[in-house]
Amino acid sequence: MRKHIYNIIALAVALLFASCAEMMNDARDTEIVAPITVSFKVDINSFTAPDGSTAEAPEEWYDDLEVVFNNFSEGIQTKVRLAPDGVAEAEIIPGIYNITVRSTQRYARRQYIINGLKQNVAFVEDMPSIDERNTLSIQPVMDSPLCIREMYYAGSPGGYFRDQFYEIYNNGNEVVYLDHFCLAHLVPEYATTSLPEWPAEDGIDKYVYAVTLWQIQGDGDDYPLQPGESVVVAQEAADHTKIETWAGFGLVDTSKADWECWSGNEQRINTEVPDLPYVFWSGWIMTMQWLTSVDGSAIALYQPGQNLTFGSDYWQVGTTTQCQVGGSGQQYVRIPVGDIYDAVECVPTAADLDMKRVPGILDSGAATVDGYYNGRSISRKVASRREDGSPIFQDTNNSTADFEVCDSPVIRRHDVKRPAWSVWAE
Incomplete structure (x- = not known):
């Protein structure tokens, strides 16, 4: 019996040495990458x-x-x-x-x-x-006083997406008039490593380009936004939690948004919420709805300094619009980076950070909810509080660090206030 045990031990030791020798040979065969x-x-x-x-x-x-x-x-x-x-x-x-x-x-x-x-x-x-x-x-x-505070674009787990919204916040210490500000949907519309080529005279990182443009129109002092206040721009202003479709219910009640991006569908207009007019739409106009990618888009907030009109002479190639090199001649809004107050880049997942579209001077990172149709939103982190208790949100032009992922979208979270001129102000 003792001899049998010794034989088993000897066999195990032999197998161990053989395995170690094989591992050493594999290690010697592994290519060493020199720095x-x-x-x-x-x-x-x-x-x-x-x-x-x-x-x-x-x-x-x-x-x-x-x-x-x-x-x-x-x-x-x-x-x-x-x-x-x-x-x-x-x-x-x-x-x-x-x-x-x-x-x-x-x-x-x-x-x-x-x-x-x-x-x-x-x-x-x-x-x-x-x-x-x-x-x-x-x-x-x-540094800009205005920022995009929360974005809900991913849609609900059932596949509902009409409750998308964008919240714009005064993160500064002085009143900002929202008149003439534009919400720009940048190109490419979808995250990609194959970025379009623009004319050489535009330089590098001097402009960004938009496929659609929605504007808050006024006389210059119609829409004051005080520090700590925000406005909400909805894709479609409605209580989506009570609207049932083949995709189920929505997650957000946007019926009291400050504006809706209505684009022509008479069946879905909310007469109680002002329309935010589109002043530029590249290519075919989707008159049913304005939908940004549930995978994540790049959105910018910029100030052209005047009310704009769709189809007017203001839009000129090489000045206010531009065409891609080697493209079909389709025009896009040409926006100087100096006119942009905030830009937020969103990508499908954390593994897609190499698919950035926005120049690093505006957003050196990217936010993500890691998927789509998951009901999540991105919301800026609270950096501090003012004396009145209103939040100051983190804004370092790095969306990777500035935003946190929320399991459900919330309009005006963290005790953000509504402007006094809002039709919904109490």
């Missing part, structure tokens, strides 16, 4: 000062600026500090990277957002010299 050293330069462009003059970035803006190299396919993130000469050196493995720079700086008592993103850069060998491939130019943007 490479790359240089990356950051240029901060001149910008518009609060008094309207042109200003240059102070040297201290470059101090201790962090450059982040993201290799999404490998799940690797490398952070390095910028040297005084504006160049960062990083030791990384070869691969495809997104490079981001994020900071907030002050100039003439105003805060500026320093956000930059360079996408899908291939680093395959050491890159000690600087050229356009490893240079990122950043346009500082003055």
Whole structure:
């Protein structure tokens, strides 16, 4: 019996050594990826000062600026500090990277957002010299008092989507007049790594382009929005929790929205809620409804400074509209980034951050509810409170960090107030 046990032990030891030897051979056969050293330069462009003059970035803006190299396919993130000469050196493995720079700086008592993103850069060998491939130019943007506070676009678990809404909030300390502000639905309408090409004269990251444009029209002082107040723009103003369709019920009562994006369907108009007119619609106009992608769209809030009219002479190719290079000639709204107060990029899932459409100077990240028809919304995180208790929301022009995912959409959550001029004000 003892001899039999010894034999079993000897066999087990032999098998163990054989397995270890095989693992060592496999390890020797595994290709070792040698790291490479790359240089990356950051240029901060001149910008518009609060008094309207042109200003240059102070040297201290470059101090201790962090450059982040993201290799999404490998799940690797490398952070390095910028040297005084504006160049960062990083030791990384070869691969495809997104490079981001994020900071907030002050100039003439105003805060500026320093956000930059360079996408899908291939680093395959050491890159000690600087050229356009490893240079990122950043346009500082003055911090905006207005922000898109909550977006519900994903639809309900049953497949209902007519209760989409967008909430616009005064996150600043002074009244903002909403007259002439536009809600822009940016192109591409769906997240993709194949971005359209625009004419060279438009430059890089100087404009964004919209497929539809809805405007709050007024005389300039009709719609004051006080700090801590918000307005709600609904796809269709109705109590969707009581509307049953083949897709089930909706999740949100938007019947008391401040505006609805009605686009011509007489059966679904709400006469108690003002229509937000569309002033531009590229291509075929969907007169049944305005629907943004349940996978997530890119939405911007901008101020052209005047009331606009659909089909008017205001729309001119090369100035207020633009066509894609190699396209069919279809026109899109051409929006200078300096006119944009807020932009929010949404992508289908967290794995799709390489599908960004919005320039990094406006939104260096992207928000997601990780799917569609799941009833979730995105809502800005509360950063602090004013003396009156109203919330101040996080807005660093990085939607990945600024938003949280909510299991259900809520209009004016966190005790946000309604403006006194609203038809629904108590």
